[in-house]
Amino acid sequence: MSQTKLEPPSEQLVAEPRDDEAHLRPDRRTVVIRPASRWPHLDMRELWHYRELTFRLVWRDVVVRYKQTFLGVTWAVLVPALTTTVYVIVFGKFANFPHGNTPYPSLTAAGVIPMQYFASALTASSSSLVSNLPLVTKVYFPRVLLPLAAVVVPLVDFFIALPVLLVLMAVYGTWPDSAAVLLAPAFLGLAVSTALGIGLLLSTFTARWRDVPYMIPVFLQILPLVSGVMYALDQIPTKWQWIFSLNPMSAVIAGWRWAILGEAAPHWGRTTVSVSVAMLLFALGLAVFRTYEPRFADTI
Amino acid sequence: MSLAIEAHDLSKRYRIGQMQAAYGTLRDSLTRVAARLTGREETHERQEIWALRDVSFRVREGEVLGVIGRNGAGKSTLLKILTRITTPTSGRAVIRGRVGSLLEVGTGFNPELTGRENVFLNGSILGMKRREIQRKLSDIVEFSGIEKFIDTPVKRYSSGMYVRLAFSVAAHLEPEILLVDEVLAVGDAEFQQRCLGRMEDFSGTGRTVLFVSHNMQTINQLCDRVIWLDGGTIVEDGDPSDVVTQYLQGSHSSGSHISWPDDESAPGDDLARLLSVRAIDEDGHTIDTIDVRDTVGIETRYRVLREGPAVFAKIRVRDRRSDIAFNAMDIAPHALDSSAPGIYAATAWIPGNLLSEGTTTADVAICTLRSPKLHQRAAQYEAVLFTVFDPGDGDSARGRFTGQISGVVRPLLEWSVERVD
Numbered sequence: 001m002s003q004t005k006l007e008p009p010s011e012q013l014v015a016e017p018r019d020d021e022a023h024l025r026p027d028r029r030t031v032v033i034r035p036a037s038r039w040p041h042l043d044m045r046e047l048w049h050y051r052e053l054t055f056r057l058v059w060r061d062v063v064v065r066y067k068q069t070f071l072g073v074t075w076a077v078l079v080p081a082l083t084t085t086v087y088v089i090v091f092g093k094f095a096n097f098p099h100g101n102t103p104y105p106s107l108t109a110a111g112v113i114p115m116q117y118f119a120s121a122l123t124a125s126s127s128s129l130v131s132n133l134p135l136v137t138k139v140y141f142p143r144v145l146l147p148l149a150a151v152v153v154p155l156v157d158f159f160i161a162l163p164v165l166l167v168l169m170a171v172y173g174t175w176p177d178s179a180a181v182l183l184a185p186a187f188l189g190l191a192v193s194t195a196l197g198i199g200l201l202l203s204t205f206t207a208r209w210r211d212v213p214y215m216i217p218v219f220l221q222i223l224p225l226v227s228g229v230m231y232a233l234d235q236i237p238t239k240w241q242w243i244f245s246l247n248p249m250s251a252v253i254a255g256w257r258w259a260i261l262g263e264a265a266p267h268w269g270r271t272t273v274s275v276s277v278a279m280l281l282f283a284l285g286l287a288v289f290r291t292y293e294p295r296f297a298d299t300i
Numbered sequence: 301m302s303l304a305i306e307a308h309d310l311s312k313r314y315r316i317g318q319m320q321a322a323y324g325t326l327r328d329s330l331t332r333v334a335a336r337l338t339g340r341e342e343t344h345e346r347q348e349i350w351a352l353r354d355v356s357f358r359v360r361e362g363e364v365l366g367v368i369g370r371n372g373a374g375k376s377t378l379l380k381i382l383t384r385i386t387t388p389t390s391g392r393a394v395i396r397g398r399v400g401s402l403l404e405v406g407t408g409f410n411p412e413l414t415g416r417e418n419v420f421l422n423g424s425i426l427g428m429k430r431r432e433i434q435r436k437l438s439d440i441v442e443f444s445g446i447e448k449f450i451d452t453p454v455k456r457y458s459s460g461m462y463v464r465l466a467f468s469v470a471a472h473l474e475p476e477i478l479l480v481d482e483v484l485a486v487g488d489a490e491f492q493q494r495c496l497g498r499m500e501d502f503s504g505t506g507r508t509v510l511f512v513s514h515n516m517q518t519i520n521q522l523c524d525r526v527i528w529l530d531g532g533t534i535v536e537d538g539d540p541s542d543v544v545t546q547y548l549q550g551s552h553s554s555g556s557h558i559s560w561p562d563d564e565s566a567p568g569d570d571l572a573r574l575l576s577v578r579a580i581d582e583d584g585h586t587i588d589t590i591d592v593r594d595t596v597g598i599e600t601r602y603r604v605l606r607e608g609p610a611v612f613a614k615i616r617v618r619d620r621r622s623d624i625a626f627n628a629m630d631i632a633p634h635a636l637d638s639s640a641p642g643i644y645a646a647t648a649w650i651p652g653n654l655l656s657e658g659t660t661t662a663d664v665a666i667c668t669l670r671s672p673k674l675h676q677r678a679a680q681y682e683a684v685l686f687t688v689f690d691p692g693d694g695d696s697a698r699g700r701f702t703g704q705i706s707g708v709v710r711p712l713l714e715w716s717v718e719r720v721d
Binding site: 056063297 | 314380381382383384385386387388389390391392393394395396397398399407408410412413417420421424425426427429430453
């Protein structure tokens with residue numbers, strides 16, 4: 001194996017004039033390729049540059065999602081409706097779960113719909129790198145777009161499923177009774193950022209180890225139980241509520257019920273704990289993802 | 301004149317394990333960590349290779365630069381770095397202008413989406429803006445020649461239609477710098493011809509092209525300058541005909557014959573070691589080129605170091621694109637008994653009219669068999685390289701046809717033709 005390296009012909013080594021025209025052509029991009037940075041950061045300008053691709057990736061998954069299904073997008077309504085029905089029968093009728101002042105069906109639907117979003121977002125984002133393997137190994141773009149697009153896609157299902165909740169609210173006459181309803185998107189945002197944080201972490205993990213797809217279903221079966229989907233969290237002992245607040249989804253569901261169903265306001269101390277956990281997860285996920293990003297194409 | 305690409309001391313290191321174990325389970329990794337902690341890790345797992353080592357070059361705007369070299373010389377790694385799919389381990393490169401590459405034809409195509417939808421998706425992935433795609437849509441569809449099926453899901457397309465549409469999108473990207481890897485280009489001969497045609501159009505308009513190829517004729521024809529990579533470093537950089545000539549000479553003198561001076565450096569284990577490998581003609585002379593109609597031998601010399609299980613040679617022949625044409629091993633009866641220590645020369649005779657034209661390589665291995673497992677004692681990837689040519693006298697499988705013929709082998713078959721009606 002030869003280690004000799006002949007320099008390129010000397011005429012090309014002469015200090016070349018700087019590309020004086022570059023600034024005259026604003027569309028002309030200069031890219032500097034360097035070894036991976038030790039300090040991962042998120043290049044917002046670059047993300048903005050790739051906004052159309054993000055949109056296109058979201059669009060692709062939305063369009064493909066219900067292709068070749070008989071009922072099509074109806075599934076987005078059916079899945080939460082059926083899950084709510086099962087919960088109402090099993091936990092509401094037979095087990096008599098505590099539900100405070102709110103009728104059990106609305107209470108459950110208000111929990112099931114955000115939880116359904118979270119489950120889809122988490123599953124999709126944690127496998128986003130692997131399921132887009134040809135893109136990762138063949139084309140450059142900020143890889144963050146993949147988990148990001150994956151948590152946006154299920155929002156479409158979320159909004160399509162909302163009428164289920166609206167119907168139940170109409171039937172039981174539970175309407176939002178305060179300006180709290182304006183905070184509903186904030187609690188949804190908490191679910192999105194939690195899903196993205198964990199998704200970033202797990203997709204990095206999945207790029208190397210294919211264990212995650214087995215862990216997620218187990219995790220998602222336990223999660224509704226500890227998030228208060230089928231019961232009202234304020235019905236359990238306070239010391240347990242503090243432990244449950246480590247799970248951001250408990251704050252999402254409690255806050256969502258407060259905003260939409262006019263339930264009692266969530267405990268702000270515990271909500272702060274949940275939001276902090278979500279922010280930590282997001283920061284950790286982003287740092288880990290960005291650290292391993294340069295190696296994805298080599299190890300995936 | 302301004303520069304389109306500047307590469308300064310680009311290096312890329314891979315861990316061998318990283319390349320081999322494409323992915324593993326967590327348990328595999330934990331086992332490896334445990335092995336490392338207890339010091340039982342096998343050394344080869346920690347081996348590193350430099351796919352590129354201190355590669356520097358500059359490409360002027362409008363220049364067509366060819367990159368040549370044997371398989372594993374670092375050509376693909378270089379392209380991967382320049383397209384930013386992977387990052388260099390050290391060094392840096394500056395690229396001025398929009399980069400497009402023909403390595404990613406059809407990347408991201410979704411079978412469930414229609415042709416039209418895929419044009420938008422693929423265009424965005426290649427870096428086109430929505431407006432740009434809308435503007436070029438009719439051109440893209442027309443160029444692909446599949447107007448009738450543009451609203452059909454691409455899963456119903458034939459592979460030819462699929463490639464045509466995909467290529468059509470890539471061809472309308474209009475990058476300022478085009479990166480082409482002929483080796484990776486998919487599709488049939490006609491499609492590859494189109495890639496080349498598109499490249500020629502491109503260089504004609506004063507845009508920069510970086511072209512990786514094994515086809516010396518094309519390189520000579522299209523390129524203004526050629527870089528020859530070997531073992532991850534630039535061996536030569538200059539005028540195409542000079543570099544190509546040197547490359548052909550260089551790879552021939554060392555390509556069809558490889559030997560190891562001592563057992564230490566030779567591939568192998570405590571049972572068997574490789575000594576040398578040659579490509580030979582029927583008279584036993586080492587050859588660089590062989591007539592497609594003639595028999596060619598792959599002679600493997602090896603030393604058996606001790607009494608043990610039966611040892612035999614195995615070859616794996618690869619075509620010009622490094623695709624495996626076939627595997628063959630010594631199946632003679634002696635391969636059943638134990639082998640006595642000593643030096644052996646095993647020659648595999650490949651009959652004439654079997655290999656396809658072009659650069660042919662052979663991997664060799666010395667194996668023992670414990671059925672159903674084949675245990676490789678010593679192995680050398682692409683140990684020898686030689687060129688198969690067809691003079692076109694009309695009595696080969698080519699007949700009087702002069703165009704491109706695909707396929708990893710090109711056997712001369714017996715045809716029985718009779719008039720049945």
